[in-house]
Amino acid sequence: DGGITQSPKYLFRKEGQNVTLSCEQNLNHDAMYWYRQDPGQGLRLIYYSQIVNDFQKGDIAEGYSVSREKKESFPLTVTSAQKNPTAFYLCASSTRDSREAFFGQGTRLTVV
Amino acid sequence: RKEVEQDPGPFNVPEGATVAFNCTYSNSASQSFFWYRQDCRKEPKLLMSVYSSGNEDGRFTAQLNRASQYISLLIRDSKLSDSATYLCVVLRNDYKLSFGAGTTVTVRA
Numbered sequence: 001d002g003g004i005t006q007s008p009k010y011l012f013r014k015e016g017q018n019v020t021l022s023c024e025q026n027l028n029h030d031a032m033y034w035y036r037q038d039p040g041q042g043l044r045l046i047y048y049s050q051i052v053n054d055f056q057k058g059d060i061a062e063g064y065s066v067s068r069e070k071k072e073s074f075p076l077t078v079t080s081a082q083k084n085p086t087a088f089y090l091c092a093s094s095t096r097d098s099r100e101a102f103f104g105q106g107t108r109l110t111v112v
Numbered sequence: 113r114k115e116v117e118q119d120p121g122p123f124n125v126p127e128g129a130t131v132a133f134n135c136t137y138s139n140s141a142s143q144s145f146f147w148y149r150q151d152c153r154k155e156p157k158l159l160m161s162v163y164s165s166g167n168e169d170g171r172f173t174a175q176l177n178r179a180s181q182y183i184s185l186l187i188r189d190s191k192l193s194d195s196a197t198y199l200c201v202v203l204r205n206d207y208k209l210s211f212g213a214g215t216t217v218t219v220r221a
Contacts, residue, residue: 031207031209033209035211041213042118042211042212042213042214043156043199043211044211045210045211048207050207056206056208058208059210088153090155090156092209094209096207099144099161100158101201101209103155103156104155105154105155106155
């Protein structure tokens with residue numbers, strides 16, 4: 001089945017540790033996105049990538065890093081520089097004409 | 113200023129009512145527009161795209177006004193299952209996909 005997969009669904013980390021969230025898609029989509037959602041709030045764009053080996057900062061990129069070495073993969077690293085990392089992280093992908101963005105089921109990161 | 117701003121609501125309406133809400137966007141380079149629906153603690157899912165001429169999908173009607181840079185969604189004959197958060201989404205010509213904070217709709221029996 002085609003889709004977009006995020007793993008793990010729940011993740012716990014100690015403060016000060018870097019953590020990498022996985023996002024894989026087999027939809028052959030060019031564009032991929034990472035968003036963060038806090039309780040009762042909308043989605044805020046962290047990073048996006050239109051094509052392999054290229055990505056752009058979104059609205060809240062500080063404390064995060066990404067890579068796009070393969071078309072199907074867009075991992076997000078939450079670094080220790082991110083002051084409030086506990087959140088729900090959503091990955092999405094879409095075609096270049098972006099008629100629709102498909103989302104993974106999200107990763108709930110809790111930093112203690 | 114946020115790129116996409118929505119009326120947050122909440123809108124609390126009885127079954128069968130009509131509810132409508134708007135969204136404004138700030139970047140005139142925006143090229144495509146969508147409404148997504150998000151249920152509690154789930155990922156967003158596409159409700160409908162929004163076209164310049166306006167479009168309907170069953171009980172849902174979307175309108176786009178490029179001159180005033182706003183988008184609207186109208187839900188007719190509300191059902192209990194329409195209770196959700198509705199997200200306004202704007203795609204720029206550089207492929208940046210931005211979401212509004214969402215409008216919460218609760219339909220009561």
